[in-house]
Amino acid sequence: MSEVKKSLNFLEQIIEEDLAKGLDKSKLKFRFPPEPNGYLHIGHAASICLNFGLGIKYNAPVNLRFDDTNPVKEEQEYVDSIKNDIQWLGFNWAEELYSSDYFQQLYDWAIMMIKNGKAFVDDQTSEQIAEQKGTPTKPGSNSPFRDRLVSENLDLFEKMKNGAFDEGTHVLRAKIDMSSPNMLMRDPVMYRILKKAHHRTGEDWKIYPMYDWTHGESDYIEQISHSLCTLEFKHHRELYDWFLDQVYDPEKLRPKQREFARRNLSYTVMSKRKLLELVESGYVNGWDDPRMPTISGLRRRGYTPRSIREFSDSAGIAKRDNVTDLALLEFHIRNELNKTAPRVMAVLDPVKLVITNYPEGKEEMLTGENNPEDADAGFRTIPFSRELYIEREDFREVANKKFFRLKLGKEVRLKNAYIIKAESVDKDADGTIKVIYCTYDEDSKSGSGTEASQRKVKGTIHWVSSKHALKSEVRLYDRLFTDEAPDAHKERGFKEFINPDSLKVIPDAYVEPSLATAQKGDSFQFQRLGYFNVDKDASDDRLVFNRTVALRDSWAKIEQRK
RNA sequence: UGACCCAUAGUGUAACGGUAGCACUCCGGUUUUUGGUACCGUCAGUCAAGGUUCGAAUCCUUGUGGGUCAACCA
Numbered sequence: 118m119s120e121v122k123k124s125l126n127f128l129e130q131i132i133e134e135d136l137a138k139g140l141d142k143s144k145l146k147f148r149f150p151p152e153p154n155g156y157l158h159i160g161h162a163a164s165i166c167l168n169f170g171l172g173i174k175y176n177a178p179v180n181l182r183f184d185d186t187n188p189v190k191e192e193q194e195y196v197d198s199i200k201n202d203i204q205w206l207g208f209n210w211a212e213e214l215y216s217s218d219y220f221q222q223l224y225d226w227a228i229m230m231i232k233n234g235k236a237f238v239d240d241q242t243s244e245q246i247a248e249q250k251g252t253p254t255k256p257g258s259n260s261p262f263r264d265r266l267v268s269e270n271l272d273l274f275e276k277m278k279n280g281a282f283d284e285g286t287h288v289l290r291a292k293i294d295m296s297s298p299n300m301l302m303r304d305p306v307m308y309r310i311l312k313k314a315h316h317r318t319g320e321d322w323k324i325y326p327m328y329d330w331t332h333g334e335s336d337y338i339e340q341i342s343h344s345l346c347t348l349e350f351k352h353h354r355e356l357y358d359w360f361l362d363q364v365y366d367p368e369k370l371r372p373k374q375r376e377f378a379r380r381n382l383s384y385t386v387m388s389k390r391k392l393l394e395l396v397e398s399g400y401v402n403g404w405d406d407p408r409m410p411t412i413s414g415l416r417r418r419g420y421t422p423r424s425i426r427e428f429s430d431s432a433g434i435a436k437r438d439n440v441t442d443l444a445l446l447e448f449h450i451r452n453e454l455n456k457t458a459p460r461v462m463a464v465l466d467p468v469k470l471v472i473t474n475y476p477e478g479k480e481e482m483l484t485g486e487n488n489p490e491d492a493d494a495g496f497r498t499i500p501f502s503r504e505l506y507i508e509r510e511d512f513r514e515v516a517n518k519k520f521f522r523l524k525l526g527k528e529v530r531l532k533n534a535y536i537i538k539a540e541s542v543d544k545d546a547d548g549t550i551k552v553i554y555c556t557y558d559e560d561s562k563s564g565s566g567t568e569a570s571q572r573k574v575k576g577t578i579h580w581v582s583s584k585h586a587l588k589s590e591v592r593l594y595d596r597l598f599t600d601e602a603p604d605a606h607k608e609r610g611f612k613e614f615i616n617p618d619s620l621k622v623i624p625d626a627y628v629e630p631s632l633a634t635a636q637k638g639d640s641f642q643f644q645r646l647g648y649f650n651v652d653k654d655a656s657d658d659r660l661v662f663n664r665t666v667a668l669r670d671s672w673a674k675i676e677q678r679k
Numbered sequence: 680u681g682a683c684c685c686a687u688a689g690u691g692u693a694a695c696g697g698u699a700g701c702a703c704u705c706c707g708g709u710u711u712u713u714g715g716u717a718c719c720g721u722c723a724g725u726c727a728a729g730g731u732u733c734g735a736a737u738c739c740u741u742g743u744g745g746g747u748c749a750a751c752c753a
Contacts, residue, residue: 124693124701152753187752243751252749254681288751298682300749309751328753351684352748376684378746383690389753431702433692435685438746442690445703455716490716521714530712563712570712577712601690645713672714 126434128167128345131375132175140342144370145177148341149203149210150332152184153195153316155389156404156411157202159425159446163380166429168345169208178211180339185217186331188315196316198404202412207422212339216331217317219338223326224278226334226364227289227307231270235363236307237263238273239290246288249295250303256296257303263292277310280323284310291330293359301356305329333357334364336372344372347379348436377434383443384596385410386604386611400615401597407652407663408597408619418594419640419650419665424450440602447666454640454648454665459487459494462532462579463628463643463662465591467506469583470553472537475503480584484564485533497631500585501534506627508645511578512553514542519675521576523553530577532644536561536569579644586627589660592652593621632660640665 125133136142147168151157157165172179181203185191203210230236239246239262251257265273277287289308297303307330312323336344344357357374365371381387386395387410395401395409404411407418415425428449432441462485480502488494511522511529523529528538537555545551560569600606600614628643635641640650647667655661 126692130695150753154753184753190752246751247749250749252681255749257749285751298748300682303749306751311751325751327751332753348684349747350753352682355683378685431691433702435692437685439691442703445691448703451715460713486712489711489713519714532712534712536712574712576714579713642713642715645715647715668713668715670714675714 127436128343128375128377128434129171129174131373132171132343135342135373142175142177144340145171145175145342146180146211146340147171147177147343147345148180148182148336148339150182150184150335150346151199152187152190153192153199154187154190155195155393156198156413158387158389158392158412159382159410159415159428160380160387162206162412162425163429163432163434164345164347165203165206165208166426167377167434169203169210170430171343172211177342179208180212180214180341181210182214182216182335182339184328184332184335185215185315185317186325186328188311188313188325191316193316198413202416205416205422206412206425214335214339215317216326216335217315219331219335220318220322220326222338223331223334227274227326227330228271230291230363231274231289232267233363234267234292236270236289236291237265238270238277239263239288239304240273240286243285243288246306250300251295253298253300259295260290260304263304274308277308277324278322280312282310284312286310289324291360293356299352299355301329301352302359305356329353329356330360333360333372333374336374337361337364337369340370341372342370344374346374346376348376348438350374351376376436378436378438380429380432381438381440381602382410382446383440383601384598384603385443386598388604391604391611394612395597398612400612407592407594417653418663419454419648420446420450421453421640424453427453440605443596450666451648451669454642456490457488458640458642458648460485460489460642460644461629461632462499462581463589463591463626463632463646463649464506464508464579464581464586465593465623465626465643465646466509467627468509468512468550468553470505470507470512470537470555470580472503472505472555472557473540474556474559477503479503480582483533483562499533499629499631500582502582502584504583505531505580506583506586507553507578507580509550512539512550514550522578523555523576528558528574530561530563530574532577532579533563534580535559535563536572536574579646581627581629583627585630587630587632587660588625589628589632589662591623591626591649591662591664593623593664595619595621626662628660628662635660642668 149168249258288306290304293302295303308324311325405413405417428446482498516524525539535557537557541554543552560567598614599616603611603614648665649662652661652663
């Protein structure tokens with residue numbers, strides 16, 4: 118048995134080193150800490166796959182912890198959608214927890230810090246505090262309230278807690294170092310007054326802890342061994358460790374924060390703020406618009422949990438800024454759907470085709486293979502008749518020999534049916550082809566085993582019987598932006614790069630009748646076109662399909678070169 | 680005019696002082712009743728300059744380029 122050794126990413130190496138240095142494997146514990154202020158996107162999926170993936174790899178618990186310290190922005194709706202998305206991706210958390218569960222403990226620790234002279238109440242406005250903060254290149258200066266008596270601090274802090282003061286009038290600050298080169302260490306705010314109802318604690322609290330004060334202590338309370346976050350928190354690590362020092366008991370595990378680069382995707386944006394802007398300004402139809410890089414958008418588009426997990430795994434984890442090619446995501450969904458999606462025929466841009474030597478009124482049921490990649494997928498029947506629809510672009514009156522499709526005087530195979538030859542066309546006044554007249558070779562029926570059925574013709578095209586076809590709506594999606602990195606331009610806003618053709622609706626496409634029983638969410642391959650799934654907008658009398666992704670199309674590439 | 684982080688084919692990611700590899704993309708070919716799939720193949724890379732070493736993508740120095748940091752957001 119030779120097993121290819123899978124290389125470890127740098128975070129796994131850190132874990133392995135900790136284990137080698139004596140950390141008990143049973144102490145390994147991770148967490149995914151979303152703020153419930155928006156929907157999860159493909160970048161979060163990378164973090165989810167990382168943390169829950171480590172949990173699976175090391176058989177360690179992974180907590181879902183909502184970082185809910187800002188009642189102004191957070192809502193139950195987001196909590197619900199986040200839980201749903203994580204489960205849909207296929208992961209299970211050990212415990213569902215909330216930073217707000219720790220408000221009392223955090224408050225008690227803050228009192229202790231005041232008593233230890235490590236925190237003080239500042240009466241200044243945020244503007245004054247900002248002014249004293251200095252800049253990255255200039256040190257800050259101390260607050261005039263920095264050396265307040267412990268008793269006074271205790272009294273003031275309690276009054277803050279009890280709602281005696283207005284918002285913005287007082288904050289509790291850690292007493293660290295106003296001249297630190299790390300701005301975060303310049304007496305950071307630990308608590309602010311916020312008289313807002315919290316989605317879980319209601320009216321209990323008039324003060325709310327800040328991220329830095331909350332996050333590391335929450336990790337410590339939960340005994341998270343490795344707290345993994347994105348690169349922009351690198352500078353926070355010093356403060357994370359400082360706050361931990363204030364409460365740390367050497368008997369307990371000390372959490373370790375490490376940072377990795379967030380996953381970016383080409384031709385889209387990934388910040389919640391920008392995504393929200395797209396939703397609110399109506400460029401897309403909600404957070405689950407199939408063009409959105411949100412988990413809910415990708416789900417509606419037809420992406421599967423597995424394809425997203427495999428995308429995340431193959432993209433990897435590292436520390437450098439990146440823009441991952443959208444083509445990699447598309448590769449993974451095609452790769453899965455190719456194996457699982459039943460094949461059907463659908464005509465999106467129909468032109469009528471009449472087989473003049475096929476008896477009028479005759480109908481027959483032909484057999485089609487559901488999936489050549491899956492021997493167990495079975496077969497279905499497809500009605501055939503004298504009048505069909507084919508794809509308009511599959512016919513040309515004249516074309517060179519690179520065009521493998523139907524042209525006058527030449528033959529082509531109708532998928533799962535007969536070989537036909539184009540004889541003539543009817544056009545309307547402006548030259549648009551109305552009907553293509555063909556003859557068929559009666560002995561060439563697919564699968565009949567006759568000599569004629571085994572003739573090799575260069576092209577095979579898809580079709581539907583006009584009498585039997587179902588009309589349905591088909592939505593063709595394309596990338597939301599025309600630029601690889603729409604938000605990487607200093608002089609231009611990301612919305613300048615919005616793709617005006619990101620959605621094309623075909624109100625009356627024709628699909629084969631077997632689709633009548635298709636259920637919302639079901640995925641199919643429309644042969645020669647792409648993968649499509651049934652949208653939630655579908656109703657009993659009207660199918661609606663989303664194009665998940667087109668098939669690779671080497672003909673389109675040949676055409677483009679001209 | 681600061682601190683910290685990062686730099687490997689077009690993109691993403693390995694190689695942990697000992698032959699620069701993998702995936703996607705691109706391009707070419709074979710097979711094919713999907714111009715799909717599958718299979719085969721081609722092109723293509725260590726930011727630069729010094730230094731240490733028998734040997735450097737890897738260690739050191741300097742430079743260059745990119746990113747992060749001045750919310751009572753997370």
